[in-house]
Amino acid sequence: MPINVEHPLAYYGTLSAAMSACLYLFITLARDLRRLKRRVDRRQSEGERETGKQLASLETRLGEWAVLTRDVEEKVACLSALRRPQTISSGVDANQRTQVIRLARRGDRPDQIAAELRVPKNEVELLLKVQRAVVRAF
Numbered sequence: 001m002p003i004n005v006e007h008p009l010a011y012y013g014t015l016s017a018a019m020s021a022c023l024y025l026f027i028t029l030a031r032d033l034r035r036l037k038r039r040v041d042r043r044q045s046e047g048e049r050e051t052g053k054q055l056a057s058l059e060t061r062l063g064e065w066a067v068l069t070r071d072v073e074e075k076v077a078c079l080s081a082l083r084r085p086q087t088i089s090s091g092v093d094a095n096q097r098t099q100v101i102r103l104a105r106r107g108d109r110p111d112q113i114a115a116e117l118r119v120p121k122n123e124v125e126l127l128l129k130v131q132r133a134v135v136r137a138f
Helices: 008-082 094-106 110-117 121-137
Strands: none
Touching: 094 110, 094 121, 110 121
16 A cells, blocks of 8 residues: 655654554553552462461361360270270189180180180189199199
8 A cells, every 4th residue: 555645744643643552552551461460469469368367277177176186085095994804704613724724735825815715814824823833743
């Protein structure tokens, strides 16, 4: 498209109007970018603050759970200490004595024998000591 240079004033006027429009658009765009950057920075700082609050809340809850867990563990330990081992019989009869000796000869340990026959471990150990003493005597 040929440019009519017969009227230089019109040419320079159009050129200056176009340059002014470009300058206006550049300045407006720069201002909008600064405004958007401030808005993004503000939202980011708000998000960081909110995240910090939520993290503090979670840490508080975690601490509360730790305390509750510790309390429950202490109660369980206390209840376990209060629970006494159950003994089914107060003594060992002749049949159980025979079974204790037979299991000991088979190679079972006193705690295994006590668990299997549901007899106190100290009675099993006593029976085995008496049995050894009797065997040594003969």
